[in-house]
Amino acid sequence: MATIGTGSATQAAVLAAPAYDVRGIREDFPVLRQTVYGKPLVYLDNAATSQKPRSVLEAIGHFYSEDCANVHRGVHLLSQRATDDYERGRAKAQQFLGAAESREIIFVRGTTEAINLLASSFGRKFVNAGDEILITALEHHSNIVPWQMLCQDKGARLRVAPINDAGELLMDEFEKLINERTRMVAVSHVSNALGTVNPVAEIIQIAHRRNVPVFLDGAQAVPHCRVNVQELDCDFYAFSGHKLYGPTGVGILYGKAKWLEQMPPYQGGGDMIRAVTFEKTLYNTIPYRFEAGTPNISGGIGLGAAIDYVNHVGLDRIAAYEHELLEYVTRRAKAVPGVRIIGEAKEKAGVLSIVMDVAHPHDIGTILDREGIAIRAGHHCAMPVMDRFGIAGTARASLALYNTREEMDAFVKGLEKVREVLG
């Protein structure tokens, strides 16, 4: 498990802590109480989106029923309360990522918008014809397409570092692909399709030796392991609220102030300006320069509540617990005849991707669904990864802090059912 920034003291604290109370945690998630097709819901599509604890739902409800007002512009009390709560969300995200300053935290719609903002704004300033952007063969479409669009616009070149059959980045090849034309290295922290944890510390060291900034797509990482952007020394980091038990439509782009200060605005509008005339506009300071228009206020507040929730359970404990679950379900799924695991990296987090000889992933998905088990079937917005393995798609079970060993058993039983129906 790639836990970043954990010393032996933290590990000792984990061992000394009371047993992981997964029953109690499940009580916090109203959606998990239901049955589907008469069977208890087994939710294993957490990499797509996670369920929300009551505290998040209440924080959003509280904003709309008590404090609803616009932020950063009202002299009245409700606007003050809304602004305070929203900005507290930013401060929580700052602490969560270990960022030096809250002005390095930009609210966005999600990881996708974060990468579009970065590619567009950084690209406009720093990328020219003949330059290169380096990504990996493990990326989600959202960490491919915005860079591809930038490269097309600028006449720049998108380079792709290859992976091995286990789904691990080939570091030698990666290093060879960095050169004096490389303007950005953009890499997923954890792969959404395979669960591979990339050696991000090493990647950053290699890139920085050549003075190339590094962006990490943390969408699949932050729910599963502790991240500290200062210890990592990454230049940019992004994640989505909804995969971290928070609401949809809100996410974070972290950027070192020294970069953000140099970058032009992404969108124009209210809140991102200091003064406007028809001749010229003075832009606001960071992070507001990148936050045009009324933001997702309840989203920012909900994200703050989600971060509180994860901190309350403890990321180190979540990581240790999920790691054990993943090892268990991997071992058991492997024992089902005809099941092949796609992605067997040494370092993995949260994801088990499989194919079966008797069934297409879509059929696996339908049969499991009728057993009450929600998984994702398909290419997981990572078609190049599927091409790399010569498959159309996989059936993916992805874990969260509320999943249980019994649910892993139900999943494996579901795979046996697939054999029964289609074998």
Next chain:
Amino acid sequence: MSDLGELYQELIVDHSKHPRNFGKLQPADHQATGYNPLCGDKVSVYLKLDNGLVSEVRFEGVGCAISTASASLMTERIKGKSLAEAEALFQNFHELVTVGHPEPAAMEQLGKLKVFAGVKDYPVRVKCATLAWHTFRAALRGEEPDISID
């Protein structure tokens, strides 16, 4: 497996494992390739026409049990039919898998294709069942298949 059995009928499982008329048709008078972006399914349909009748039809591609079986059974059913008859079959088939219970005469027309009646209870699988048909229609019209309307 009562309700799953409604979907994965024996005939469907058989055609998914042993698709009929599978492979390229060269040369073909018409051909098109359809994709289901949701799951990555891909099917190519090849046609030969003779005097307004479908004289030869084959398909190839990768897909789930439902899409493969649907393509296989479609080729069996439309071979030898006129273009108007094939279009009418598609309409009836579409009704069968989306709203269910076509008119008795239409049901009669569908023949073996009736086996897809269970799809109606699996709305997310409708596109799997209709992909080959949309691709067939696109091949005739020389267009890109459009499955966004299901």
